[in-house]
Each structure stands twice: as structure tokens, then as C-alpha cells.
Amino acid sequence: MDQFTFTDKSKKLFIGLIAVGVIATLYGIFSGQGARTWTSAMISGWFFFGIALAAVFFIGVNNAAQAAWGVVLKRVFEGVSMFMPYGTLLLLIVFLGATFHWNHIYHWMDKSLYDPSSSHYDAIIAGKEPYLNLPFWWIRAILLLGVWNLFTFLFRKRSLVEDQEGKTSKWFKKNLTLAAIFLVFFGYTIHIGSWDWIMSVDTHWFSTLFGWYIFSGIWVSGIVMVLLITIFLKKNGYLKEVNDSHIHDMGKWVFAISFLWTYLWFSQFMLIWYSDIPEEVTYFLVRLEDYGLTFWGMVLINFIFPMILLMSKDMKRNAGVLTFVGVIILFGHWMDSYFLFTPGVMKDQGVIGLVEIGMMLGYLGLFLFVVFNQLTKAPLVVKKHALLEESLHHHIN
């Protein structure tokens, strides 16, 4: 079975999830909690968009590093990456809402901040105007999202063509070049995206590490998502080619990138906490004073679970353990996304309730629907690839 069938049962489940999301959204809007609903749309929108982006990044890395082990998983990565246009759309809705002042996620979009005669005048934000102004911000957003989408489609298209055409060594070289170009572009633009869409929520605040931190977060989420889908597929009798060693390697990535995320989180937190400079420390003061328990909980979940449970080799090969840890840290990183936006927009009024969870489930439903639908469109394992033989025989102790 190398052709995936998207069963009606799954379809119904995902549509049900989407319905939950729609209900949560409507409830949020009609109960007069517009700000909360918009914030929630950004939290889950960014989270699932990030997963798709990370999948493209990982395809790029695998090509550039000439890695063989991941070749049998390539189609799953591609499936996840194909959520990109939908994720882009979800982000654009929030961006348009912000631009037309339907929501107030981006405080700096308020025009009165730049008017010296206004009582709202903010000298610091006004100083950022050459960068944080709507036209330039939109140009950057369209450029970034456009190019990322373009690469997603190129990788996918080439992969499908290679299956038909063969000529593996030609595509191997061409993909290497494409991956290198993408990785360089991505390496620079992920910082810009992080500053524009996330850091600017807390407009006064700044941190040079921020882009790296965001990047590591989406990376973990992306790998965990691909791993969970792989386990699901295997459980249903697909992906026979994927053996314990492949799963083990994925487990290693979850383990390693969780450490990377924690390292970057800690570096940012510790340096700001230690120096205690007012301009910077406010960011963490809000998060610790108003959200103390959940904030620390998020950090601990994302570090402790993968560290303890995925330390041993056997655990990294155990589908049950991986699913358990995977689901928990996926939620942990959704929480991370929650803390990227909520304190900046909602100040001390943020909660995790029906709206947030409901919308997350709705976005999850949409995400899985799109990904599963994409999985049906091509064989689950690539037919032709220069390193396919190596990947099929991948074996590690």
C-alpha cells in the first residue's frame, strides 16, 4: 500500500474539528470578545503556519546535507509543507484585520502614536516608523510569504517530476542548489518575519535573539507533527519502508531540537533577567507576574518531557512513548505561541479557555484535512531518488 486513502471516518473527524473551531470563533465574536478571538486566530495561525514552514526547511536541509535516512519520509514532509498556502491565508486574514483596525494586535498600527500633537504620541514607536510603517511592512510580508510558498511548490513539483522522470543524479544536484538558495533566503527572512509579525506585538521591546528563538520553536513543532503523522500512517499499515531506525532518527531530532529551543529560550531569558534593564525586562515581567504558573509550565513541558522520556534509545523507537511525548510538546509549543501574542495584546487579561482551545482544534482540523488530502496525491514513498536505496536500507544500532 503505497497509495494513501483518506477515509471518510477521518474526513468526518476533521470536519467536526473545523466545526468546533467555527463555533468557538463565532462564540468569541458574538460574546463581545473580539480582541481575544483575533489573538487566538494569530496564536493558532502562526503555530500551524510555522509547522508547514519548518517542514519546507527540513526538506531543504535534507537536500543540502545529502542525507539519505529521511528520503523515505520525504512525502510526509511534503504533505505537511503543503499546508503553507492555507497557513499563509490564515495569517493574511489577521494581517488585514490589523491593517483595517478590526483588531489591535499590532499596537504600532495606531496612527495617533506618530502624531506629536496627539496625547497618544509615543516617541519610541515614532522612532521606529521608517521600519514599522504599513506599506513597508506589507511589502516585506508579501515578499516573505510569496517566496516561501514558491519554494514549497518547487520542492513538491520537482519531487513529483522526479518520480516520473527518473534521472536521479540530475535532480539530486538541482535540488541541492535549490535547497542552498532556499536556506540562505530562509536564514535571513525568518528573522524579519519574527520581528515583523511577532516581536512588533510588544512594540517597545526588542531582542536580537528573537528570530533564532522563533525558528527553533517552529522547527520542533514541525518535526513532532511529521513524526506523529508518520506513526499514524504506520499504524494504519502504510509506510512499510519506514523502519525503527528512521523512527529513532526522528526521535533524536525531537530530542535535539527541544534542547536547542530550551537553550535559546534560556539564553534570551537569562540575559534579560540578569541585566535587568527596564526596556527589556518588562517583556518577562508581564509574563511572569500575570501568567507565572502557565508560563513556567510551558517552559518545563517543552524541556523536561523530551529530555527525560526521549533520553533512551528504546523510548525513541517506541511509538506509544513518541506519541505521548509528541502530543504533549506539540501542545507545549502551542502554549509558546500563546505567550508570543497574548500578553502583548491582552495584557493581564489573557486566558486559555473555550475560544483558544476551540479555535486551536478548528485549525488542527483544517491542517490535518489539508495534509491528509495532499498525502493522497502522490505515492507515500518516493519512487526515484538518488539516495533511495541507502534510505531503504537505513539501519542504526
Add this chain to the structure above:
Amino acid sequence: MVKEAEVREPLILGKDVTYHKITEEVCAPVEGRANKLWWFIFTMSLLLGLWGLGSITYTIGRGIGVWGLNTTVGWAWDITNFVWWVGIGHAGTLISAVLLLFRQKWRMAINRAAEAMTIFAVMMAALFPGIHMGRIWMSYWVLPIPNQFGSLWVNFNSPLLWDVFAISTYFSVSLVFWYIGLIPDFATIRDRATGPIAKKIYSILSFGWTGNAKAWIRFEEVSLVLAGLATPLVFSVHSIVSMDFATSVIPGWHTTIFPPYFVAGAIFSGFAMVQTLLLIARKVLNFERYITIQHIELMNVVIVVTGSMVGTAYLSELFISWYSGVEYESYAFLNRATGPYAWSYWMMMTCNVITPQFFWFRKLRRSLTVSFILSIFVNIGMWFERFVIIVTSLHRDYIPSNWSWFHPTWVDIGVFIGTIGLFFTLFLLFTRFFPVLALNELKSILKGSGESYRDGNKPEKENEELAA
């Protein structure tokens, strides 16, 4: 064993390479005599090293006043050298640990020399904070010793103290990792040694290694465990070095990007130094078939990737200093790029960001001359990076009446040149007494990735050797 994909280049060149030939060729420098060129470079390095030792003695005798630093620029030349050397010391562990975890077979040809380089570089680095203490005979005070010794306990809140722990841990783990890898190779040299003294010494060094299957299983397990331990250390050491600066409230020093950016920079400079050393070593020691053009290319790829990470970090810092709207922050960076030390900033930018971009071209990546020249550029650029961070951030204090200059004295220069001399002295000794390539590990990839066996080939001489 699965056949390697055709798109992969062989890692050991030569159609006639057998296990025996690897042993012969790798042991040749240890068993043969040094040529005139070796003696010449060795003497020069030793003389430089002695000059450095003289400068250090002079510093200890007269005090830190003989250096160029002053009350405003309280850290300068010495800490620049310290960070530079620690950074160089990063590549060894990255190659031995991280590349092991990534199953990169090409590491087998370069790990031994890179690890040796790491050990020597960290030794050079540790020298600088030591002599900067002034009263070096009090240097044991950095250790947490009981109060009965007459002083208060060390300040655990200080990143300088974290550094003591970070570097000593890193040094010990790197040393153990290096030594464990050497044991089987020492045993090979022991078995081949003809002189009784050499036999005795290598026999002690090899810890009675027999080479049976059980020993090899343990060897591989230990390597994996050490790789697991050493990988976090690759991150921690330079992160903590960066915290020496970043925990402060000095504009230009306090920025959150420092930990990962220092780590990337360290790998960048470390690989450049490995490149410099190995380009010479492969020629002088006839290791061209083991350290192939592909090895050189892959190292250049690591250089261009880490160099680009450093480049993004420079740009992020520059941008955020403006974006922050903090006057002091913006000034610190403006002063770097246009102030009195602008030449050092542009030196850094040129050598670290601009010239490595040549490595995007395959032709240049595979050129020995270009690789050598650019690796020297990176070495220079990374020294200037630390100089820029340390000196330009300090020399213009918050109060203009404190503004000052830094000029190195002959002692400063002498100590630095001296460490380069000592480093090369140690490395040259290493090439004569230690197996420069991990010969037993190389043998493990010969059948899978060596030109002589790949694609179902067999070296012509194999049967004759088996018969004999």
C-alpha cells in the same frame, strides 16, 4: 553492507589502498625521521614560543601595568586572545562529537588532528585569564575552596566563574575523548615499534589494548556516550564565554544574540584553523588520499554556513541597535562602524562576511590555494571580531571624560605571538609522535567508502598480501 549511492564521492582515494597500506601510510611520520622543513618550522615556532614565555615572565614580574589596557579599556588584548583561542578550540569537539552523531564518515580523516588542535588551543586560551589575574600565584582562588584558606568563597553569580567551570569541563572531556580515540592507534604503533623504548612508551600509552571484539564494542559505546556529553559542551563553552559580556549592561556587550552567535563564530573560526593546519599537513605528511578535495570542500561548506550565521547576527545586531530606539545602543554600533576603531570593524566585516562568500562557488571551494588564503582571512577576521566587541564597546564610556584609547605594548604583542608559537610547537610535536589520522576508524570506512573497494572493486595487491 549496502552499497553507497553513486552520487557520493569516495572518501579514501587510490585503487590500491588496503588495510595494510593505511597502517603504513599513517604510521610513516611517527616511525620515520623528521625532515629539514619540519625542524625549521619547529625551531621558529619554539623561538616564538620562548619569546612569549619571556613576555609572560616579564608581565608576572612587573605586573599588568606593562600591558596597554587602562581603567576605561579594562579588558582588551588579552581577553581578545582568550576568546579567539577558545573559539578555535571549538572545531575539534564539533567534528568529533556532533559529526559523529550525524554519522558523517568524512570526519574520520580529520577528527584526530582537529581534536589535538582543540586541546592545544584551549591550553593557549586558559593562559590569558590566568596571567590577567596579575598575581598568578593566587590563581587557585578561582576554585571554590573552603574559607579556612583565608579568602571568601568565589562568587557563584559571576559569569567569570561559570567560565572557569565551563572551560575546565570542556578541556577535560575533549582530552578524554581524544585520548580514548588514540588508544587503538597507539596499540597499532606499539605492535609495529622496533625500538625497545618506543615499544615501552606506546605500550603504556595504549593501556594494554588487545583489539578483541569486546574491546571494540566498549570503545564504540564510550565514543557515543562521550559524543553525547560533548555536544552540549560545544554549545555551553562559548555561550558562557559570551555571557562574560552579555550579562553586563554595557551597550555593545549586552545583547541576547550573543550565546548562539558566539557558538556559530567559534565553529567558523575553528574550522578555518583546522583548514589552515590540514592543508599543510596533508601535503607535508602525504595524506592527500585521506584528506581529499571533498574533505576540503565540506569544511569550506561548514565555514560558509557558520560564516553566514555570523553575518546574519552582525546585521541583526546592527538593525536592532537602531530599532531599539535606545540612544546608547545605537551609538555603540555607529561608533563601531564609523568611530576611531572603524578600521577594525571593517576588517572584521571583510574577513568574516564578505570573503567567505567566495565559497558559494564550487570551483573556489575545491581550490586549495583559495581555501588556504580564505582560511587565513577568517582567522584574522575572527580575531578582529573579538577586538571590536571588547575594545570599541569599552573605549567610549558613558562619561566623555573617561573616553580613552587602547594601544598594545610590545609585551601584549609578545604574549600573543608567543601563544601562536607554542601552539604550533605543540602541533608539530603531535605530528611526529601521534598518529595524525584516526587509522583504525579510517579502516572502518574503507570497504564502504574507499575507492579501492567501492562498487565491487578489489585492490590488486590484496590477494598477494593475504598470501604473504
